Amino acid sequence: MSTATHTPKAKVPPAAAGAHNHPVVRAAVALGRVLLALIFGLPLVFMIVSSFKPDNQIFADLASINAFLPLGDLTLENYLGVFDRVPFARFMLNSIIVSVLTVGLGLLVNSMAAFALSRIQFRGQKIILTVILATLIVPFETMALPLLWWSNQLPWIDANGLSQGWLDTYQIQIVPFIANAFSIYLFYQYFDSIPRELDEAARVDGANWFRIYRSVVMPLAGPAVATVAILTFLPAWNSYLWPLMVVQSEELRPAMVGIDYFKQLNVSWGQIMAYATIITAPVLALFISFQRAFISSIASSGVKG
Secondary structure: OOOOOOOOOOOOOHHHHHHOOOHHHHHHHHHHHHHHHHHHHHHHHHHHHHOOOOHHHHHHHOOOHHHHOOOOOOOOHHHHHHHHHOOHHHHHHHHHHHHHHHHHHHHHHHHHHHHHHHHOOOOOHHHHHHHHHHHHHOOHHHHHHHHHHHHOOOEEEEOOEEEEOOOOOOHHHHHHHOOOHHHHHHHHHHHHOOOOHHHHHHHHOOOOHHHHHHHHHHHHOHHHHHHHHHHHHHHHHOOOHHHHHHOOOHHHOOOOHHHHHHHOOOOOHHHHHHHHHHHHHHHHHHHHHOHHHHHHHHHHHHOOO
């Protein structure tokens, strides 16, 4: 007859256990959340409210709390003016095409790279990961001009046959941003937390590495996929400097570049606010939809050492 040994659990002191439930602590936490919400939310409130006001009222309300309140002469003229001033539908379609393709291809490429670095053992594995992470310290502005030059040397097949240079195309707005070091790192951290016994069981059943990636690991990586999708979508949707450098045709410009149209000749701040509100809505909708998965992934893998 064997005697089982039990490891005694550490007891949390009652004072420490009840500290977080103290009314003063709860009130301080609630106040902190309200302050953070105000800091990050008030600019959005100001933008949305101002999009319904004429310019003279926007400036008149700046000195009071009315700047954040839907009071006064509210109108939809600013939103109607957006469609009169720019080819808004075309700009939005371009942004959707670029963002969706960048996110979709990025999820595939970055997850496969992370899977290879995390699950497949080979020589130089850690060195490759270190080199990939080292690229995070290089600002994009330092790479923009060399990237522009190399992109203009690349061949492409179009309706006229083989041509040289990617300037003024969709692919120059998509391809350079598919592979992303931070996305690879997030996937790597999440994949590293998945038990490797699942790989071994699948290998016993005859599955190859791609089958393990597709049928075992990726179905368990929902939070990581949501996080990478959001973090890839945001810079793709908000891209301004790069399209300004590489796109000349109006029919290929994304929505963010379209805001320059409102700064020419007669500047209408109400229309700028209306335009900014419309192009911000997809970002807010995406984050709200994937909020839980985003927080879950950051909590489980993103902050690991």
